[in-house]
Amino acid sequence: MKLLVTGGAGYVGSVCAARLVESGHEVVVLDDLSTGHADAVPDGVRLVEAGIDDAIGDVLAEGFDGVLHFAAKSLVGESMVDPAKYWHGNVVTSLRLLDAMREHGTPRLVFSSTAATYGEPDQVPIAETAPTRPTNTYGATKLAIDHAITSYAAAHGLAAVSLRYFNVAGAYRRFGERHGVETHLIPIVLQVASGRRERVQVYGDDWPTEDGTCVRDYIHVVDLADAHLRALEHAAAGEHRIYNLGNGLGFSVKQVIDACREVTGHPIPADVAPRRAGDPAVLVASSEKARTELGWKPERVDLAGIVRDAWDFTRSQQGA
Numbered sequence: 174m175k176l177l178v179t180g181g182a183g184y185v186g187s188v189c190a191a192r193l194v195e196s197g198h199e200v201v202v203l204d205d206l207s208t209g210h211a212d213a214v215p216d217g218v219r220l221v222e223a224g225i226d227d228a229i230g231d232v233l234a235e236g237f238d239g240v241l242h243f244a245a246k247s248l249v250g251e252s253m254v255d256p257a258k259y260w261h262g263n264v265v266t267s268l269r270l271l272d273a274m275r276e277h278g279t280p281r282l283v284f285s286s287t288a289a290t291y292g293e294p295d296q297v298p299i300a301e302t303a304p305t306r307p308t309n310t311y312g313a314t315k316l317a318i319d320h321a322i323t324s325y326a327a328a329h330g331l332a333a334v335s336l337r338y339f340n341v342a343g344a345y346r347r348f349g350e351r352h353g354v355e356t357h358l359i360p361i362v363l364q365v366a367s368g369r370r371e372r373v374q375v376y377g378d379d380w381p382t383e384d385g386t387c388v389r390d391y392i393h394v395v396d397l398a399d400a401h402l403r404a405l406e407h408a409a410a411g412e413h414r415i416y417n418l419g420n421g422l423g424f425s426v427k428q429v430i431d432a433c434r435e436v437t438g439h440p441i442p443a444d445v446a447p448r449r450a451g452d453p454a455v456l457v458a459s460s461e462k463a464r465t466e467l468g469w470k471p472e473r474v475d476l477a478g479i480v481r482d483a484w485d486f487t488r489s490q491q492g493a
């Protein structure tokens with residue numbers, strides 16, 4: 174298939190673009206490099222360096238079999254203090270994309286949605302049937318896009334899949350996480366090991382969990398890319414399917430820090446700080462639906478393996 178990857182110079186988009194190319198697809202990346210890196214675009218892939226708002230019509234006019242839409246603003250804290258950046262940057266931009274796809278007859282869409290659309294769960298593991306009550310603007314914008322996709326699919330025959338990722342981690346070959354503002358636990362902890370940060374903060378050790386720290390679901394970025402390939406194959410005209418993607422295993426903050434200590438050999442000093450408002454104790458995905466309908470199964474579920482891949486990538490960047 175000829176596929177457009179928006180946000181393909183970012184973390185998840187670059188890994189997916191690389192896996193798509195390896196699977197024989199023709200890939201074009203559209204990215205404004207606002208948080209991405211030109212050198213993260215896989216070899217042989219054309220980079221259109223532009224914003225979706227400016228360039229999407231011209232690009233899709235070339236003719237594509239589908240779009241994988243990763244491009245977004247995705248900092249939860251920033252979304253609360255600068256909501257306009259998120260409503261415009263995520264929702265308005267995605268509507269422009271949907272309209273351009275309609276205009277140019279692009280038949281398939283795979284969208285990067287998020288666990289943040291659910292907010293604080295009544296039950297874990299979280300299934301797709303759970304109520305969607307986002308607790309931050311970022312999650313609210315992603316949920317709004319999901320709603321828009323549902324109605325475009327029903328009205329205009331789009332074949333659409335939204336994938337609601339939990340915490341993405343790990344790396345693949347030369348593609349990994351390089352966010353200017355890092356908010357994800359594993360890269361933050363590894364920044365201590367690589368000398369870019371002195372200590373880590375653990376937000377509360379009195380949660381109702383086994384070791385008292387918050388539990389999250391970490392999905393390896395390669396397993397996530399595999400789910401995108403399957404979503405493309407299973408997308409059906411006129412339908413919008415939604416799947417949660419996690420590895421189904423929760424790891425506590427303490428377990429993550431211990432795994433990073435083991436993999437890096439660094440003591441990684443950690444301090445306990447007060448709980449953060451709005452942090453649920455446990456967020457773990459049920460990925461049963463993706464397993465059953467897409468035939469997807471996460472293969473890289475071992476925490477030490479996920480951390481090792483992220484650490485190898487961190488060290489390759491330091492040597493670069």
Ligand SMILES: NC(=O)c1ccc[n+]([C@@H]2O[C@H](COP(=O)([O-])OP(=O)(O)OC[C@H]3O[C@@H](n4cnc5c(N)ncnc54)[C@H](O)[C@@H]3O)[C@@H](O)[C@H]2O)c1
Pocket residue numbers: 179180181182183184185186203204205206207208209210223224225226242243244245246247262266285286287288337338339340341342352357
């Ligand atoms: N990383 C995670 O743990 C995680 C979890 C859940 C959902 N997601 C979603 O997955 C997607 C990718 O996340 P990521 O961690 O790779 O983020 P990222 O910031 O590394 O990648 C996003 C890319 O999109 C580009 N971009 C942003 N706005 C653009 C626009 N208007 N036009 C063109 N390019 C634009 C950026 O330059 C960047 O390269 C996002 O939609 C994010 O919300 C990520």
